Amino acid sequence: MSGDTVEARILAGLDDEQREVATSLTGPLCVLAGAGTGKTRAITHRMAYGVHTGVYKPQRVLAVTFTARAAAEMRTRLRDLGAGGVQAKTFHAAALKQLQYFWPQTVGGQLPDLLSHKAQFIAEAARRLRLSTDRAAIRDVAAEIEWAKVSMLTPESYVSAAKGREAPAGFDLITISRIFQAYEDVKVDRNVIDFEDVLLITVGILQEDERVAATVRDQYRHFVVDEYQDVSPLQQRLLDLWLGGRDELCVVGDSSQTIYSFTGATSKHLLGFPSRFPNAPIVKLVRDYRSTPQVVGLANRILAARTAEGERSRFAPPWPKPLELIAQRPAGPEPTFTECADDDAEAASVAERIKALIKDGVKPAEIAILFRTNGQSQAYEQALATAGIGYQLRGGERFFARREVRDAMLQLRAASRSVGNEPVPQLVRDILVSLGYSPEAPAGGGAVREKWESLAALVALADELHANRTQDPDAIFTLMDFVAELDERAAAQHAPTVQGVTLASLHSAKGLEWDAVFLVGLSEGLMPISFADTPEAVDEERRLLYVGITRAREHLHLSWSTARTPGGRANRKPSRFLDGLRPQTTRDLQRTVTPKAPARRKSSGPAKCRVCGTLLTTGAERKVGRCGECPVTYEESTFDALREWRREAASEAGIPAFVVFTDATLVAIAEDRPPSLNRLATLPGVGPSKLERYGEAVLRVLADN
Structure with a gap:
């Protein structure tokens, strides 16, 4: 790619401040970016410009952000800019990859399994201490332990460091410390680690083994950190070890968007960046391309009102001057x-x-x-x-877990092995027709409409990617490329628009x-x-x-x-x-x-059969809205399918079948055939907890029958 092409494709279209970010390729750089000011555009164009001008080797650039979705979006943009070799990951994903590689040579043996949910282990820790907990208490204790670990606290140091914090679930700080220790013991007994351990162990290895640290620092020479206002002390420590005293670091953030303090995030690293790197340029992105002047004006006034209040109150904590969009x-x-x-x-x-x-x-x-x-x-x-x-x-239900999406990906993957280089959007449409896609949305609602919307989202994504990838006349976008993009998005839960x-x-x-x-x-x-x-x-x-x-x-x-x-x-x-x-x-x-x-008011009169009008005398009759003398109004196959699903659900949970749903409730479901969770929630016998636990499964049974 020639220099003229780089200038045209990467720098053209950037405003003056974004261009300053994109062309400041070496040394420390602090970008203060307000909402809607194109920060992702600025930093992805910076990395792409560095790659195409030869300043960066793509494999030696690491961009870190806070969600898998954001990392996936960044990778997509970099690929569209011809810099697909740049690594864009979350802190956890980057640390886990390093830990998997270095664990055998530093610790030995196989890396312990990764614990996806703490609840069961915290419940066991509480039982060991003979403490009574419910679901809400376990959730709150888990959040407190996560805060402690990302703040690099141990069970011993937690109590003094947490003074002034309100201990969760009605426990005192000493009890939380004991649960914390017991939780760590349970993990050791079961040979598992949690997500915070991934960062903590990686930090420990990099601190203690200079050979490992040297290898990582040789691999990555340039770092970009997005949403820098949300880094925790543990993430900052890991970043410092990756840098190893170097200053090839670009950070991007906005202290006015710090909203995760309860997880240990702090904007002090962003606000303290100029003190740490006194010679670092500070670029402010304040041109808001997202919102109208009316929306921007209200946003500015919300923050300006706090600044004025803070100046009047001696009790208000320090408030950094917000960016005015x-x-x-x-x-x-x-x-x-x-x-x-x-x-x-x-x-x-x-x-x-x-x-x-x-x-x-x-x-x-x-x-x-x-x-x-x-x-x-x-x-x-x-x-x-x-x-x-x-x-x-x-x-709610994850897009890539939907049955129609899984089926679509299977068919697209199979087709990608045999089709030629026909335009991807039309190929996708042709393939998805067999699964229920049509150019026009179905007239009805419920499961049929939801299925169509999922397939339509895949079609729209194919259109979007085809348009982006074919801006370069030399680029070829194939169905296999589209399938690879879907696989990556599924792993990152980066769902298309529904x-x-x-x-x-x-x-x-x-x-x-x-x-x-x-x-x-x-x-x-x-x-x-x-x-x-x-x-x-x-x-x-x-x-x-x-x-x-x-x-x-x-x-x-x-x-x-x-x-x-x-x-x-x-x-x-x-x-x-x-x-x-x-x-x-x-x-x-x-x-x-x-x-x-x-229609939404409960009737104050006696319940009557919806078929013959007779008064309903039993709870079962009232639940289905029909007396025992009138014929059923459901398909036997549907009722049988619901009963079979109930049997399997009860067996898996180790509970009697009627605890899942009674026969009367299954009859009501079979007769009503609710098309959505909202409709299902209106049926007698389907409370909020059962709706959350079984609702999606019931709708799938109805859709399949």
Whole structure:
């Protein structure tokens, strides 16, 4: 590739600050990048420019980030820029690869198995200490142990270092320390290590064995760290050992987006970078290409309000001056603020607005509802289902685990061995037709629509990759390349876009963006969350709201409710973070109340058979909604399939079959044939815990029959 081509392909299209990042190839570099300012573009173009100008050897560049999805996206961009040899990994993935290689020669024997979930081992540790724990307590203790380990604390040093922290699950710090030690003992007994151990052991080997450290430092000469505001002390220690005193380090971050302090992340390394490397250039990316001036203006005001409060209060902790974003997009609609009478009214209001956006041409996949806690999602799932709007719950069933996606990948892989160099998008369409893909979406909903949406997402991904890869006239993009991309994305859980409104927590929305964003539940107690009882914790809640605001490209809607349930006491107040930003008068503030929906009210009269109208006298009759004299209205094969699935589920769990679902509930399921989890949840005998445990499996049985 010639120098002119490098200039044209890699540097063209970058703004002045991005170009400065891309051409600063040696020595330390600190990039302070605000939301939507193109930081990933800047650093991937920097690595690609370094490779094509001969300054970097691609195999000796390591880019690290915090999620497998982000690493996979970075690898895709680098490959599109002709720098596919650059390594882009998470801290854990990079450390695990090194540990697998060096363990036999440093420790000897086989690397212990990697523990994917701590819950079972922590429960056993508690039992050894004769401590009573429930599921929530185990989860909270696991989070505390993870915090301790990434903070490089041992069970002995934990108690003194954790002074001032509230111990989880009602235990005191000494008890947590004892559980911590017992958990470590259980791991040793079972010969397993956890994810934090991967980093800790790698750090230990690099510290103690100079030969190993020299090998790693010879392998990697240049480092790039994305989301540097989120590094933990343990990750920073590992990075320092990789560097070995060198300064070939580019870091990218924004202290205003530090939202993972509870996991041990800290922005002090980003903020202290200029002190550590006094001669390092500091480049600020503040041109926001994502959001309209209206969205950017609100985001800036959220942070500016905290700065003003901090200057007035002697109790406020230090607050680094935030980056002030400068919008680059044309003007758009003003953000809306809506006060609702209760949670149901808020969910219904959001669903109606989404329906209007879709009617105006906004794709469902470009709309998101973001909330503070996952428990808030149910009302919005119900409201969207009632409105006939498809949705996907981020953190739900993984895309690549879906049956139709697995089948599609098998067929694409088989076809890739025999087809020629025909255009990939058309090949993918032709192959997926046999699995149910069609150019037009099916009219109905339920499992058929969900299956089509999965296949359509694969088709859209093929179109996107083909367009990106063929910008270079010499590039060839084959079906085998597409299958390889799918395999890599499946390993990283880097799912393509599925058509449906996204429901997600604010934390899980980090790194994503949509045309329209609904920030819901913005009342005191939820935003900031009730347990944010220190100035530092409240500051993090403000940053979390800032992250939510900056996810929106054009449409931004903020809402809250004054009561939890219809008719309840209206004692909720809007979030303090909205003071001075939201309209202060009822004349300017949109208000909604719960729409009348008689169908959702429980009948106060006796239950009657839906076939003949006879009063239902037994619990089983009421559960299926039909008296024993009337004929069944389900397919026997469906009921038999459900019973067989129940038998297998009960056998696997070691419990009686009726504990999974009673026969009456199976009859209700077979007769109703619910097309979605929301519909399944309305049936008698299907509570929240059973829906979570068995819901997806039940829908698969119904889809197969």
